[in-house]
Amino acid sequence: MYLMILGAPGSGKGTQGKLLAEFLRVPEVSTGELLRTAVKQGTPLGKQAKTYMERGELVPDEVVLGLIEEILDSREAARGVMMDGFPRTVAQAKAVDALLASKQAKVDRVVLLDVAEEELIKRLLARAAKEGRSDDNLESIKTRLKVYHDQTQPLIAYYEKRGVVRRVPGMGSVDDIQKRAREALKA
Numbered sequence: 001m002y003l004m005i006l007g008a009p010g011s012g013k014g015t016q017g018k019l020l021a022e023f024l025r026v027p028e029v030s031t032g033e034l035l036r037t038a039v040k041q042g043t044p045l046g047k048q049a050k051t052y053m054e055r056g057e058l059v060p061d062e063v064v065l066g067l068i069e070e071i072l073d074s075r076e077a078a079r080g081v082m083m084d085g086f087p088r089t090v091a092q093a094k095a096v097d098a099l100l101a102s103k104q105a106k107v108d109r110v111v112l113l114d115v116a117e118e119e120l121i122k123r124l125l126a127r128a129a130k131e132g133r134s135d136d137n138l139e140s141i142k143t144r145l146k147v148y149h150d151q152t153q154p155l156i157a158y159y160e161k162r163g164v165v166r167r168v169p170g171m172g173s174v175d176d177i178q179k180r181a182r183e184a185l186k187a
């Protein structure tokens with residue numbers, strides 16, 4: 001099963017995606033996590049991505065597409081994957097479609113986490129105080145929210161046409177949200 005977890009920055013993609021992946025026994029892959037590791041290690045990919053990520057802008061499609069291709073071609077992804085943070089643009093969605101089609105697969109479900117904007121900002125600023133992620137500052141958070149609205153939200157319509165989107169209210173406790181997500185995936 002190939003799933004995608006979609007939602008604004010701070011909506012809980014990482015938190016809920018990991019739990020869902022365990023439950024469904026598929027690997028969870030986050031382009032954000034992979035890129036942050038590349039930045040820390042100072043690899044060529046990390047060097048290309050760093051400034052975009054700090055500002056809260058998307059890393060250009062051509063930079064990220066190689067990474068996505070590598071993920072979907074890996075042996076771990078052969079029977080499915082929980083995709084956190086990609087695709088993020090229509091161009092990336094088309095690339096994912098083509099890569100999956102080449103293995104007679106498709107995006108089976110999109111879990112869409114619905115969280116109010118004040119709550120997103122509150123969560124990200126709380127994490128800033130604890131973890132110091134370089135894009136968890138008010139200016140970058142605002143950019144991330146705008147980028148989500150302009151470039152990633154169009155994917156909702158893209159996948160809704162195929163009937164694969166499952167909307168999950170993303171406020172409340174982590175456990176309650178997880179229950180809702182599992183329930184939503186039954187349909």
Ligand code: AP5
Pocket residue numbers: 007008009010011012013014015016031032033035052053054056057058059060061064084085086087088092123124126127135144170171172173174177
């Ligand atoms: P990415 O790492 O994907 O970040 P994001 O979309 O901004 O989202 P976050 O990881 O901040 O939030 P989340 O939705 O995962 O929520 P989480 O579970 O962490 O991307 C980062 C950057 O990388 C991008 O801006 C871009 O530059 C680049 N990038 C990545 N992928 C790319 C792509 N495909 N193409 C181009 N560029 C790409 O939760 C957030 C916080 O809230 C945590 O502290 C958590 O503990 C807390 N929390 C979770 N659930 C709850 C709850 N129910 N109640 C209270 N707090 C909660």
Ligand code: MG
Pocket residue numbers: 013014015030032
């Ligand atoms: Mg995340």
